[in-house]
Amino acid sequence: MKKVFAVALAMTVAVGMLAGCGSNDSAQGGAADGAITVVSREDGSGTRGAFIELFGIEEKNDAGEKIDNTTDTAEITNSTAVMMTTVAGNDNAIGYVSLGSLNDSVKALSIDGVEASAENIKNGTYAVARPFNIATGKEVSEVTKDFINFILSEDGQAVVEENGYISQGNTGAFKSTEAEGKIVVAGSSSVTPVMEKLKEAYLAINPNATIEVQQSDSTTGMTSAMEGMCDIGMASRELKDSELAAGLTPTVIAMDGIAVVVNHNNTVDNLTSEQVKEIFTGKLTDWSAAQ
Structure with missing residues (x-):
């Protein structure tokens, strides 16, 4: 009986060692198996526009x-949040999101050996980056001007940096005109x-203003600004x-x-950048080939 138990234990240890070796290979970046599920954004998305341009x-x-x-x-998918939820729910999915919106529900890949981080965008080693623009039409109200001045000020750009985005400089300390509207x-x-964070910070300084933020996509934002349906359009491109x-x-408020x-x-x-291109154009279709 003892002999049988000893043999079983030895087999268990051996299997465990083999499994351990496999785990080590995976930890070092071994490829997954299975057909790749490509997840993209809708037409009109600024993130999609920038992504397809940057990766060719x-x-x-x-x-x-x-x-x-x-x-x-x-x-x-029709938003950043839905993109992350979709990828988080599918082991074989791949997608893309704003770095500043990234959360722990998904894993960000390094591209060409460089980690996706604000620091690497600043030092120029991570090249997959784009501007955040706001746009106004010919008629700009006083309260809109005041809010834009806040966004570009030292105070507003501090909010940008605190939320994981990259400031392109600032215009100095902000002093509100306390405009209403x-x-x-x-x-x-x-x-x-x-x-939303900039809105919150500005309203704490100028309670005379009210701000409504309507989420859609970059193209809709620009169309709304052109047609006078909004005071400020937002574009992630x-x-x-x-x-x-x-x-x-246009005015760049962050990278x-x-x-x-x-x-x-x-x-x-x-x-690699080429692998990303091949995946999203349908040329590379299985994770076993992504090595």
Whole structure:
């Protein structure tokens, strides 16, 4: 009986050692298995626009027109929050989100061996970054001007930095004109979180103002600003030539990275830029090939 128990114990230890070796390989970044589930954002999303441009997923055809080559099999989400929830619920999913909005529900991958972080965006080693723009039309109310002055001030840019975004400098200490009135801000779901923080900080200084933040996407934000439906449009990308021609004036309020994210159960920790492009264009379809 003792002999049988000893043999069983030895087999258990051996299996455990083999499993341990496998665990070590995974911890060192072994590839996951299974078909890749590509998750992207909706048309009009500034994050999608910046992502496909930065990774070369968007290319020009012979006529000079920009073509988005995102695979037709991609699952489409309509906000940063839904993107993270979708990736968090699918072991084989891959998507992308604003770095400033990233939370612990998903895992951010290193790209070309560089970690996605505000520090690496500042030092230029993580190149997957884009501007956060606000845009106004020709008529700007006094209270809107005051709020924008706050955003660009030392006080406003401190809020930007505190929330994980990258300041591009500031205009110094803020002194409010205490203007009265309502400000409607509309657009990008990526810019919305920091805009809510800026709103909160500004209203503590100027209680005479009211601010309504409407979350949608960058293109809707720019259209709303052009049509006078909002005072400030938000875009997580550069403005298009057509938007500038329509009379919008852009102002960069921060820089933000784009994090490529996967499920925490995915053992892949790093992808090259080319691999990301191949995944999102449908050329690389299985995690076993992402090594």
